[in-house]
Amino acid sequence: METVVGVFAHVDAGKTTLSEQLLYRGGTLRRAGRVDSGDTCLDHDVIERSRGITVFADEAAFTACGLPFRLIDTPGHADFSGEMERSIWAVDCAVLVVSCVEGVQAHTETVWRLLRQNDVPVVFFLNKADLPTADAAGTLAAVRARLGADVLACGPDFCAADIGEALAEELAARDETLMEDYLVRGYDAQAARERGAALVRAGLVCPAVVGAALNGTGVDTLLNVLAAFCAAPQEEAGDALFRARVYKVRHEKNGGRIVFLKVLAGRLRPKENVACPEKGGTAYYKVNGLRAYSGGKSAPLAEAGPGTLCAAAGLGRVMPGDVVGADARPGMPPALRPLLSAQVLAGPELPPRRLLELLREVEDEEPLLGVEFSEELQRVNVQVMGEVQLEVLQAVLRERYGAEVSFGPCGVLYRETIANAVVGCGHFEPLRHYAEVHLRLSPGAPGSGITFDSECHTDVLAQNWQNLIRTHVLEKSHRGVLTGAPLTDVRVTLLAGRAHLKHTEGGDFRQAVYRAVRQGLMQAESVLLEPWYSFTAEADAALAGRILSDIPRMGGRYEAPVTGRNGRVAVTGTCPVAQMQAYARELTALGKGRAQLSLAFEAYHPCTPAQQQHLAEQTGYDPERDVENTPDSVFCSHGAGYPVKWNEALAQMHIQLK
The missing domain is CATH 3.30.70.870 (Elongation Factor G (Translational Gtpase), domain 3)
Structure with a gap:
């Protein structure tokens, strides 16, 4: 059973160079390619080679100490974070590359947070340790301090077969079971390795290797660490039902749609029918072809078993994140969003x-x-x-x-939320249609998005209708009423609803739900949210004063500057995207190429009242003229439907809440 390892990093940390070395020393390549030469195995797209950065995540197989692995090289530039996040859904473990020159960057923190959220074990590779300006000790300290990682430093003598008594003692200090066994029986290489692997898989310990990928230093140690602590079980899986997660979609030159899968259980063969999630239920599609990819090349697969990465043709319109096969269901929305x-x-x-x-x-x-x-x-x-x-x-x-x-x-x-709780109602009753919904909208936790719960008893509204209401609340990107920006951080609670035994159809509740949400928003106090970056600015000491004066001018905040052993100053903080999006070019020009700015999304924060008023006036959005997102309801009288304005609809609702 292959172990899928993803290689992640901030831009220019040497991630693709490390990937090439892993494939070379892992027996896949005859020689390691170089980014500056444009001959790497995984950055094979003409766009990637011309720009010298990874844009598309690609994969290839290699071995570590005789064990099978598959590597996914992911984009390091923050602009391609979506591709990076989707790759996380396919990996069993991660190598997080941190440059010993630039140190922990804002994007490093973003990647670390996503890996933690998805329970992915992490191994750190501290790269570029051979350069004169490198600070390996400082970088290791920053990994511990800024990321909160419990790092287990693995030196050049580390061996997968026998991790050594000194390292075993460090593990025993973190694990009571291993400590008891060590005190009773002394050092046991197999027990130490197995307990170490358990700690790594649980995310309690993160091995770290210091090296220089360009000349191969530390790569053999990394291979041994992966074999010792990250390898998947090699026993054959049982006869479980097939289940897989979609992590990537690509189109071939002939227009064919290829879906990339991580097999979670069971086995998949060509010509088999696979259950796929679709709106309103599940559909079955036949697998027209099954292939394994390595860089830009592919080969047909007769079968894909547990843990395998494969590409299938014919699976309808499934999207990244979807689960297919047994327990087919749509995927959860990604954590990262465009700004x-x-x-x-x-x-x-x-x-x-x-x-x-x-x-x-x-x-x-x-x-x-x-x-x-x-x-x-x-x-x-x-x-x-x-x-x-x-x-x-x-x-x-x-x-x-x-x-x-x-x-x-x-x-x-921008996005919108609300500052107070309101009750919205929606009624949809053209002739031979019927649905009514009452929803409470209340402020949600920052970053929570739209959430749903129900306080409506099934004696009032059957569970199948309540499930449908939940679907309609969550399926749509609701627009706010201030500027028409997407709504977020709102908790929607179903209070009551009514269906008609004869006339209600599925689409009726969709209309009632959309109108209820909108009617509630018209009553609420709306708040405009703007995105903020977390940033790391690094420059020579002479430029530090200018950076520290620029940040407040842009409305940002910063922490105390840190001067590295190389004499360069690093400033970290947060700042509104609107003010900082053009600052990278300005800083590069000021530093004459020696200043760097690393940006990552931090959170959405409320705009100032003056800023909110200005943007609302600038947008000129009128929620009552937005016919695609109407707050009005539709009632029926004398065999014909008629609209009722949102501020008059409550009096005509068939359900009158106390």
């Missing part, structure tokens, strides 16, 4: 409808692209993490479709 929006501009040779068609195919691979089309304005907008992603999107459209596009200025993606 910026831009209009896509094209010449007359590329009509808006054709442009939309091309972007929809790209969006199928990158769901966070959030393509929006305005029928009225014939305008297409996309959502992105940053300007580099726009440049890559431009290149993808050119390379794949021969389409030339440009982009308008990037705007910040």
